[in-house]
Amino acid sequence: MPEHQRPAILLVSAEHATFLLDEFGRYQRDYELVMALSAEEAEYEAQAVVDSGAQVALIVTDSRLPDAEVGEAFRRWRTVVPSARRMVVPPWERFLDDAPRLRPGLGRGEYDAVLLMPRGVRDEEFHTAVVELLSDWGSTVAGPEVETVSIVSPAPDALTLGIRDFLDRMGMPNRVHTPDSDVGREILARWEGEIDSSAAQGPAPLPRFPLVNAIQRGLFAPESVREVATMFYGTPGTFTEQGGTEGTADVAIVGAGPAGLAAAVYAASEGLSTVVIEAEAIGGQAGTSSMIRNYLGFPRGISGMRLAQRARNQAIRFGTRFFTGWDVQRLSTGPTFTVHTEGGDVQARAVVVSTGVAYRKLGVPNVEALTGLGVFYGSAMTAAREMEGRDVVVVGGGNSSGQAAIHLARFARSVTILVRRPDVSESMSRYLINEIEANATIAIQESSEVADGGGDGRLEWIDVRDVATGEVTRRDAHGLFLLLGAEPHCDWLPDDVARDEHGFVLTGRDVPKDRWRDALPPASLETTVPGVFAAGDVRSGSMKRVAAASGEGASVVPLVHAHLEQTGR
Structure with a gap:
């Protein structure tokens, strides 16, 4: 989309056109407001926006149109602007009559929200829904207006796409520029200047792509996604407790999917020094979901990235330290546990295994x-x-x-x-x-x-x-x-941690009786190694659902507390 062209909000109503135009006036600085009086006119206006090189971010329509039923209208509009978010706004006098007719279409995903048309000023509940839909569109469709990270690459190769996928999942606005673009030439000139000054003894090497320019992180040419992750989050070996004290964490959480994030929020909020180590981007597999519609409390759905981003910010607020891009190689047991990675070791008094599952390989x-x-x-x-x-x-x-x-x-x-x-x-x-x-x-x-x-x-x-x-x-x-089913990601665990025939970690009463201690099973989410717990998809018998994993992550924290009290650590 050319920089001077704003994305459009398309408003469709024969009876309430003037009112909707006024109600959406607060968005006029950043979006072009386009009005249509019928489904046919809206289709024409949407095509005109596309032909101009701009995009339609949101379509807002009255619940009744003079020339089409709403579901049919959205099916027509989808052929022109398939990425636009979609909202139906019945007026007060028709809401009770129209809502039952509209709900089936909402369930089929024909539109994203059905909300009562505002009756007065400052209807912030209504506009919260509007902003959420625009935010979802902006994070998955539109290029960012302000870049946190600029990438220079001549082609969308595997490494460039891998870096972009990591940044997108972490919620970091980014854009790829070709070397012959204005931004690309500027970054290349900086790179060549830095290389020339450091290579005074010989000829300057040719630029290596992709080049990554990150705000407050400088310019570098990574050879892996891990290098990008390390640039932002450092290495596990540099872990210090909040306040700068070096030492042993109360709990190390391996894996930052829903289970690991929930464990981090509850553990840190209750005063435990908490460190989380994640092999990829925070959010795990759930973080790659474009829209989770059946998660409790989000009637319009929430993307996995947004859910992970909110949980991460919560955990950071309470003092959790995150390290991304680091696979755990092995776990050593002893008076305390040692989590080993190529980026250094982390000492912890308890460990929560929440590494989730990995997709099976196709094998072709x-x-x-x-x-x-x-x-x-x-x-x-x-x-x-x-x-x-x-x-x-x-x-x-x-x-x-x-x-x-x-x-x-x-x-x-x-x-x-x-x-x-x-x-x-x-x-x-x-x-x-x-x-x-x-x-x-x-x-x-x-x-x-x-x-x-x-x-x-x-x-x-x-x-x-x-x-x-x-x-x-x-x-x-x-x-x-x-997306070929699930295999547990826990080969790094010692043999002392019992697993089922498929490799999932056994906990609680699922542990074979010959592995119980003093004729008693481990605690509900505890493994066969005291102080090592498992939560989420990696655990044998888990529900393999985001909500269930989050619940287990929260439930494991009291067990960690009990272990720390029992051992006096």
């Missing part, structure tokens, strides 16, 4: 070779923007696959969900299936799997095998998103 060599080049494990929020106008495939039948497909449909020409099962309803929530069925861009292909894939330097095609007949067909695919 030609496809694996294109990882990061059109092939992605997980929903890869950043890569979704690169799929505009392309045909993409999502593999997996769980809720994460459904959420990824719905998000990708805002950009891609077509999205196909491949599922090995004969019926996706066995593994996906009904609300997601309803939303997928209502979206003409998404198709579900059951009893199918990826047999092969390839392309000239990037993914261009895949072979799909019918698991019932064995028949293989080839199809175009410029994006393949693999």
Whole structure:
């Protein structure tokens, strides 16, 4: 979008046009307000915005239009502006009559919110919903107006996309610039000046891409995502307690998904010195979800990134230290525990294992070779923007696959969900299936799997095998998103920590009786090693849901307290 063009808010009403235009006047500085009196006129105005090179951020419509039912109107508008957020605002005098008719469309995802049209000034509850929708659009669709991190790269290679995905999941506004752009040339000139001054003894090396310029962090050329994470969060070996005292943490939490974040918030808020070590971005797999609609207390849904960002800020407020980009290599037991990483060790009196699960590998060599080049494990929020106008495939039948497909449909020409099962309803929530069925861009292909894939330097095609007949067909695919079930991520744990036949950590009464101590089972979330606890998806028998993981993370803190009191540490 050209810098001088503001994104648009499209207001649609035959009866309340003047009122809505006045009500949304507070957004006029940052958004272009566009008015339409009918569904047909709104479609025309949306197309005009797109043709001008701008974007439609939000569509707000009356609950009754003169020429179309609201659900039908949104289906028409979606073909023009699939990424716009959508709101229906019935007026007071029709709200009770129209609300029952509108709720089914809300459940199918035809629109994001149904709210009573404001009746007076300063209806901040209404405008909170507006701002949330605009914020969601801005974080997933629009390029940032103010960049925290600028990246210079000639092409969207695997490392550049990996860095962007990390920054997006961490909530850091960023943008990629080509070397011949104004920003790119300015950063290159700075880089060459720094290299020239440091390479006075010989010729200056050629620039290495991507280059990353971060506010208050300087300019550098990372060779891995970990280098970027370290630039912002440091290394675990530098851990000090709040106030600057070196020593042993009360609790070390390994994994910053919902369980780890909840444990961090409750532990730190109760005065325990708390450190969290995360191998990737804070939020875990849940942090990659474009929209979680069934999480308690968020009627309009919340993105995994926003949920993780809020929880992280809560934990930091109470003194938690975070280190991202560091895999834990092993755990040593003793009078205290030692969490070993390549970035140094952390000493702790108790350990909470909340590493969650990792997606299983596809195991097709030609496809694996294109990882990061059109092939992605997980929903890869950043890569979704690169799929505009392309045909993409999502593999997996769980809720994460459904959420990824719905998000990708805002950009891609077509999205196909491949599922090995004969019926996706066995593994996906009904609300997601309803939303997928209502979206003409998404198709579900059951009893199918990826047999092969390839392309000239990037993914261009895949072979799909019918698991019932064995028949293989080839199809175009410029994006393949693999969400293939779950495997526990806890190989670093010592053998003393018991696991089930699938590798998930056993806790409480699930521990075999021959591993109980003094004929008593461990505490409910405690492992076979006293002082080592497990919470969330990594635990055997867990619910594998965001809310359940958060609950376990909160519940583990009293057990940590009891252990510390019992051992006198």
